[in-house]
Amino acid sequence: METLDVSELSSIPEEIKYRGYDGLVYSLKPSKILAFSGPDLPFETQATTYFMVTQLAEIANLDVNNKKDALTRVRGSLYYWYSVDKDLRKDNGNRKPSDAVLQSLVDSNDKVKAAMEEYNVARYKYNTLNNLVKAFEQRKDLMQSLSAKKRAELQTGQNTL
Numbered sequence: 001m002e003t004l005d006v007s008e009l010s011s012i013p014e015e016i017k018y019r020g021y022d023g024l025v026y027s028l029k030p031s032k033i034l035a036f037s038g039p040d041l042p043f044e045t046q047a048t049t050y051f052m053v054t055q056l057a058e059i060a061n062l063d064v065n066n067k068k069d070a071l072t073r074v075r076g077s078l079y080y081w082y083s084v085d086k087d088l089r090k091d092n093g094n095r096k097p098s099d100a101v102l103q104s105l106v107d108s109n110d111k112v113k114a115a116m117e118e119y120n121v122a123r124y125k126y127n128t129l130n131n132l133v134k135a136f137e138q139r140k141d142l143m144q145s146l147s148a149k150k151r152a153e154l155q156t157g158q159n160t161l
Helices: 030-034 043-083 086-091 099-107 110-156
Strands: 016-019 025-028
Touching (some): 043 099
16 A cells, blocks of 8 residues: 655645735634534634635635746746757757757756746645635534424424533
8 A cells, every 4th residue: 555645845834824805924723713513613713714714725726826927937038048949040040949958048047947836836825725715514414414403403302502
């Protein structure tokens, strides 16, 4: 049996920091905001916390799209720059280098590597927040099930919680 070991990659975020409407930095601890006990269903905070987390995911998604666009612009400008480079043309018999050569030069450029890393980090943050949104949706479903169970027990007079 094979084991998937990701322990050397990173650790699961214990805390998610964000800037609030007032400009101050706050933090969320997923293990704290998702937890609840059967008797104490957090109906008062579910909707507002869910809304906040979805807004953070949307902001992170916007950042992903902006980083992806920046990466595309860096690649495009480098592709053009390499395609008109006099030394490269001279080495290729005064013709534009092949697309494979140009793409290889672009992909190995430090600017592309840096832009790709920024894009990947932004995508990781978005995916983390999107997974938190999904966890809140599961939490909602669980709260609904527990609430329905409580109502059924109250109607039958078997309140054993």
